[in-house]
Amino acid sequence: MKFAVLVFPGSNCDIDCYKAVEDTLNEPVDYVWHTATDLSAYDCILVPGGFSYGDYLRCGAISRFAPVMAEVAKAAEQGKYVLGICNGFQILTEAGLLPGTLRRNMSLKFRCHDTVLRVENNENPFTSQYEKGQEIKIPIAHGEGNYYCDEATLAKLEENKQIIFRYVGNPNGSLDDIAGISNERGNVVGMMPHPERAVDSLLGSEDGKGMFISILKAWRDQHESASIR
Numbered sequence: 001m002k003f004a005v006l007v008f009p010g011s012n013c014d015i016d017c018y019k020a021v022e023d024t025l026n027e028p029v030d031y032v033w034h035t036a037t038d039l040s041a042y043d044c045i046l047v048p049g050g051f052s053y054g055d056y057l058r059c060g061a062i063s064r065f066a067p068v069m070a071e072v073a074k075a076a077e078q079g080k081y082v083l084g085i086c087n088g089f090q091i092l093t094e095a096g097l098l099p100g101t102l103r104r105n106m107s108l109k110f111r112c113h114d115t116v117l118r119v120e121n122n123e124n125p126f127t128s129q130y131e132k133g134q135e136i137k138i139p140i141a142h143g144e145g146n147y148y149c150d151e152a153t154l155a156k157l158e159e160n161k162q163i164i165f166r167y168v169g170n171p172n173g174s175l176d177d178i179a180g181i182s183n184e185r186g187n188v189v190g191m192m193p194h195p196e197r198a199v200d201s202l203l204g205s206e207d208g209k210g211m212f213i214s215i216l217k218a219w220r221d222q223h224e225s226a227s228i229r
């Protein structure tokens, strides 16, 4: 399975994502610059955190116009796995690949600390390694993590089980304590907390590993059943 880690001017969690894939899965992974126009070689696209384009206008508002984003949309359409973390989540909402938006934290302060997340949906390529309702410790580091969408969208998210994680103790004012969501099909996930910063006990938590392992397992299951057919 081959992973791409996108790099925008101002990304700062790209190395963490790369290391998380390398150390947790030992699968091939490449950095892919925002100007790239071909992602066909990759099975999973990681859109990492950071301050792309200095967070000018709104977090992710400029990055969504990067050439590589048309390829991310194509990959999502093909059913490949796309995971946006923090600034990556912001970019995916700006690009229209995930519903809703991320607003300034209710406190108007940048929040950087561990949070506890409850796994709301584990029937998903990204979370199968967790129990439903399991509480995991994953850090946040953001100024604009306050998830918002309109009532109709929220009802749809609930109905389609697109709410993947909720905060236990809301750090930013997010609607309905939402920390991470998927698209309707379930192959695109965005989340504000950073699983790639929780893949070793030396980092304070290993609870993020399950996401990377889930992705690989989902891909292998798909791949093996395809080759049996």
Ligand SMILES: NC(=O)CC[C@H](N)C(=O)O
Binding pocket: 048, 049, 050, 051, 052, 055, 059, 085, 086, 087, 088, 141, 142, 143, 144, 145
């Ligand atoms: N760690 C991050 O990706 C931060 C995202 C964005 N720059 C924010 O402050 O909200």
